[in-house]
Amino acid sequence: MNSVRDIIKEACCRVNIVPRRQAVPGDIVENAFRLLKGIIAKYNNDNMLSWTQNSIILGNSELIHIFDESDVLKGEHNMYFNSVADLESYHPTDEDFDNDVWAVVKDQPNAYYTVTRSGDTFWQYNNATEPYSQRFQEMKRYESMQHVQIRDVAKINSLYLVSVSGEPYHEHYKLNFVPHTDFDKYLNTAQSFTYTQKSEGEWLVQLKPIVARQRYRIKLNYNESMEFDIDSDLFIPDNYIELLIVALAHKLALQYPRLDDAQMQRLENEVRVLLDNVRTPKASDRILQREDYFMESGNMSQMELMSGSYFF
The missing domain is CATH 3.40.1620 (YefM-like fold)
Structure with missing residues (x-):
């Protein structure tokens, strides 16, 4: 367990903003807290924070409205x-x-x-x-939408079609993400989806009709947002604590110059090494991808294999 104040104090000490036994001035604490929230939000958006990753099974619908506290789409009146x-x-x-x-x-x-x-x-x-x-x-x-309340959805990572035949959900088919501006360019038979963020924690996911009509559920993989204040304790893996301290120290060193060029270079290298250490174990967790199943007359797609039909 590490508190937000502990991370801020340690980062300030490492870049010589304050001595270790001296309290950090309030204005610097406030600025460091803002920088720390920005660092965590960026790393979360870059899929660097493994503990924020979550998933949920949803019903199948052409339009899926995800909301938390706010519901902008409903309309005020x-x-x-x-x-x-x-x-x-x-x-x-x-x-x-x-x-x-x-x-x-x-x-x-x-x-x-x-x-x-x-x-x-x-x-x-x-x-x-x-x-x-x-x-x-x-x-x-x-x-016409399916409305689903899910806490703290900060980023949508992927959508999968999954079996409705019971646990465990052993059949998975990944849908292709298409930017919202290009979604209408694709045929209604495309195995695709898009999404737009409507407000904080509120999203609208759209599937092509061919996907919404299939007898599958939808598995949504997403990153949860991190809500904390200056007095919060962060219950996160230890290797991430060091990453947050060094990353915050680097941000503070840029705003409150106390280090020479050689020290700044070492700090930048330390941030890079810690980020690489976080990325390396994540790379080994990637889903194994296989080639389409081959038949004499051609290739069978994963969807054809799952549905038990093959189109010549």
Whole structure:
């Protein structure tokens, strides 16, 4: 166990900002804490922090909405109901009228409701004729998504199709990531996915229709974000503690010059060696990749092997 303050104090001592027996000034502690959070966020985004890696099994859907505390996609004054009966069971208020609340019902694809006031407030039915408004399109799209609450998703690493036949999930097929701007260039039969980050901890994952219609679940591999404050204890592997201390020391040495050129070079080399030491064991954990299965008439893809069919 190491505290955030211990890491900051040790980093400051190593680059001669303060003597080891002297307290670190508050402004330097504040700046070092900001730098440390930036270092951890960068290493996490680069997949350098093994302890933040996690995975979860999801249902299959063309649109998968991942959220934590915030839900930006829902819309601040939008409401969603499964049926007209559910809608009618909710009586809109004067505050709903003032906020211009809209509502959509799942089994009504071309209609939406607004709040009207004539003495009392009530729902007003509206036909969504062409051209559909942006707000209506966004609400119907949100309604069609699979919504999954997952804590602290900092980065999405990969998606796999996995068997629904029970534990263990022995069949895996990796989907190809495509940047969101290029996703529409690919056919609906492509074994591909894309994602966009909507807010902190909130993501929208999109699969091609051919993937969403298959009888597989989705395995999401992701990195968790690290939430800590200046007084937190970090329960992380020891080799990473030394990496964080040296990396922070290097950042501080650039802002508070106390070392000569030779000392700075040694510090930079130490950061590089520690990063390489972290990368080396991770390289041995990579999944073994095999060539497509060969048949006399050609190659069988992994998906064809899993589905038990082969297309000549």
